[in-house]
Amino acid sequence: MKTFLAFVLKEFQHVWRDKRSLFILIAMPVMLMFIFGFALSNEVKNSNIAILCPKPDEEVLSLIEKIDQSKYFTINKMMHNPNEIENYFKQNKGKMVIVFENDFADKLQHDKLANVQLIGDATDPNTATTMIGYAQGIIADYQKSLLGETNLPYAIQVETRMLYNPQLLSAYNFVPGVMALILTLLGTMMTSVSIVKEKEFGSMELLLVSPVKPIMVIFSKALPYALLCFIDVLIILLMARYVLDMPIRGNIFLLLAMSVLFIFTTLSLGLLISNSVDQQQVAMFISLVGLMMPSLIFSGFMFPIENMPKPMQIISNIVPTKWYFEILKSVMVKGLGFSYIWKHTLILVGMTAFFTLVAVRKFKIRLS
Amino acid sequence: MSKEAIIKTQNLTKSFGAFTAVDKISFEAMPGEIFGFLGANGAGKTTAMKMLSGLLKPSSGTASVVGFDVFKQSEMIKKNIGYMSQKFSLYDDLTVEENIAFFGGIYGLRGDVLKLAQMELLERLQLMDQSKKLVASLPLGWKQKLSFSVAMIHKPRLVFLDEPTGGVDPITRRQFWEMIYEAAENGVTIFVTTHYMDEAEYCSRVSIMVDGKIAAMDTPRALKEQFGAKNMDEVFYTLARGAKRGE
Numbered sequence: 331m332k333t334f335l336a337f338v339l340k341e342f343q344h345v346w347r348d349k350r351s352l353f354i355l356i357a358m359p360v361m362l363m364f365i366f367g368f369a370l371s372n373e374v375k376n377s378n379i380a381i382l383c384p385k386p387d388e389e390v391l392s393l394i395e396k397i398d399q400s401k402y403f404t405i406n407k408m409m410h411n412p413n414e415i416e417n418y419f420k421q422n423k424g425k426m427v428i429v430f431e432n433d434f435a436d437k438l439q440h441d442k443l444a445n446v447q448l449i450g451d452a453t454d455p456n457t458a459t460t461m462i463g464y465a466q467g468i469i470a471d472y473q474k475s476l477l478g479e480t481n482l483p484y485a486i487q488v489e490t491r492m493l494y495n496p497q498l499l500s501a502y503n504f505v506p507g508v509m510a511l512i513l514t515l516l517g518t519m520m521t522s523v524s525i526v527k528e529k530e531f532g533s534m535e536l537l538l539v540s541p542v543k544p545i546m547v548i549f550s551k552a553l554p555y556a557l558l559c560f561i562d563v564l565i566i567l568l569m570a571r572y573v574l575d576m577p578i579r580g581n582i583f584l585l586l587a588m589s590v591l592f593i594f595t596t597l598s599l600g601l602l603i604s605n606s607v608d609q610q611q612v613a614m615f616i617s618l619v620g621l622m623m624p625s626l627i628f629s630g631f632m633f634p635i636e637n638m639p640k641p642m643q644i645i646s647n648i649v650p651t652k653w654y655f656e657i658l659k660s661v662m663v664k665g666l667g668f669s670y671i672w673k674h675t676l677i678l679v680g681m682t683a684f685f686t687l688v689a690v691r692k693f694k695i696r697l698s
Numbered sequence: 699m700s701k702e703a704i705i706k707t708q709n710l711t712k713s714f715g716a717f718t719a720v721d722k723i724s725f726e727a728m729p730g731e732i733f734g735f736l737g738a739n740g741a742g743k744t745t746a747m748k749m750l751s752g753l754l755k756p757s758s759g760t761a762s763v764v765g766f767d768v769f770k771q772s773e774m775i776k777k778n779i780g781y782m783s784q785k786f787s788l789y790d791d792l793t794v795e796e797n798i799a800f801f802g803g804i805y806g807l808r809g810d811v812l813k814l815a816q817m818e819l820l821e822r823l824q825l826m827d828q829s830k831k832l833v834a835s836l837p838l839g840w841k842q843k844l845s846f847s848v849a850m851i852h853k854p855r856l857v858f859l860d861e862p863t864g865g866v867d868p869i870t871r872r873q874f875w876e877m878i879y880e881a882a883e884n885g886v887t888i889f890v891t892t893h894y895m896d897e898a899e900y901c902s903r904v905s906i907m908v909d910g911k912i913a914a915m916d917t918p919r920a921l922k923e924q925f926g927a928k929n930m931d932e933v934f935y936t937l938a939r940g941a942k943r944g945e
Contacts, residue, residue, distance in 0.1 A: 347791040
């Protein structure tokens with residue numbers, strides 16, 4: 331046991347000496363949180379739009395005012411000629427143009443029918459769809475206020491409620507996502523690289539002829555990174571709570587316990603990789619391409635799994651990150667307890683046990 | 699110091715499937731002896747050394763190292779031997795002191811015993827004022843000396859040196875061998891592999907492996923007489939030329 335401590339101490343010294351990597355390990359989650367939180371938002375907020383209306387009348391003006399006042403849109407151009415539309419989009423001045431037909435008010439009053447056209451820049455289809463949706467909502471609202479107290483023969487009132495995330499904040503999705511991805515990357519890559527490094531330098535040989543149990547050598551290497559991963563979890567949670575104002579609904583201890591479990595999963599994967607390869611570059615490559623890419627695609631963070639073709643949905647089940655991401659969303663955002671995530675937990679425990687077993691087996695085969 | 703053999707093997711064999719890497723080698727190494735273990739690449743040197751250091755289970759034969767059986771007591775063997783290789787000596791990103799503490803620690807030294815061993819070592823190598831420096835900043839020769847001393851920190855009766863002097867200039871190599879002699883005089887058995895034939899001349903006894911077998915084993919002088927050679931280089935060449943296995 332005391333020899334084990336000598337090892338652990340040495341590993342911490344390694345990590346501590348390598349200030350650059352240490353900085354990256356701590357700064358990466360902070361940076362990602364800022365990037366996703368403030369720069370990479372897919373929420374539509376104060377998007378620039380233009381209005382095309384040859385002769386604005388009273389009705390048009392009051393509708394425009396409503397649109398401009400909404401938090402979604404800012405009108406940055408008033409056009410009078412349809413030719414201007416093309417240039418507006420080409421110069422990327424805004425993402426949507428609202429076209430009012432001539433004599434809008436007149437038609438509305440007398441013909442009881444007036445036309446509005448919404449033109450969106452669909453180079454980014456998601457944003458375009460969202461913006462059109464918001465604009466339609468505002469116009470429908472305006473129409474309703476025009477009707478006033480008039481009784482319609484029939485009316486279907488639609489009432490929407492967005493559960494768990496009424497303000498539609500993207501933080502509810504990306505905080506669990508960033509957490510899951512960071513742990514996947516750090517846990518796996520750092521452990522595998524640090525072990526393979528010993529092989530490359532030839533020090534592994536020396537450690538193996540020492541009286542220390544080989545398994546201890548391997549586990550002591552994973553320990554500092556387990557601790558660093560846990561610090562990253564705390565950093566992300568604190569930033570989510572105090573910088574992005576995202577409430578953490580579920581039990582914080584359950585959340586931390588699940589994170590520790592997932593850290594073990596990634597470390598065991600790191601061990602597996604390090605026992606299969608002999609070069610640092612290969613270890614890094616496998617961690618990045620073989621693990622990071624599938625995690626990005628199949629975790630459900632970037633692309634909804636339900637929309638994927640069946641075979642891909644099945645594949646997604648073997649990606650550990652997916653299960654952790656779902657646990658995080660359930661506990662953090664929905665505030666659910668353990669009874670809702672025990673299946674996920676069991677799967678992660680099973681995966682961890684499997685990876686560790688294979689890693690240890692592989693390690694023993696190498697020795698004989 | 700007892701006069702019992704430190705290493706004693708009888709028909710020690712290791713095969714991987716149909717391939718016999720080490721084929722029935724038998725030899726003894728005595729306390730205070732510098733036993734040179736020579737052979738071309740692929741002759742089975744590394745495999746033999748792995749078996750003797752408790753890393754690899756032999757397929758057949760018997761062997762005892764520092765009084766322990768290689769089949770059943772490999773853990774005890776590991777505790778009582780030292781090991782140094784040129785491929786890796788010390789961790790560059792740790793200080794001199796931390797390296798000594800780590801290697802002392804894995805051989806079970808701690809507390810005051812470790813402190814004392816550390817002081818003694820630093821003093822003997824005159825590295826006192828360098829103890830807080832990173833090993834990366836030391837010249838290669840110093841690293842090698844430090845590494846040899848670290849391999850001996852738990853005072854083992856047997857030290858394995860796996861090509862210890864690769865890439866070192868002749869003067870440093872000479873100084874390094876002086877350290878080896880000093881250790882041998884104190885009764886430590888040195889088991890050394892090398893590709894430098896001038897170093898083979900320094901050994902008390904040399905064995906030359908060809909195709910997994912020990913083709914010749916004697917003092918350097920006797921070997922030269924036996925093969926009518928001017929130096930060990932010729933002896934080695936005569937023997938290794940007949941090898942069937944390549945790299």
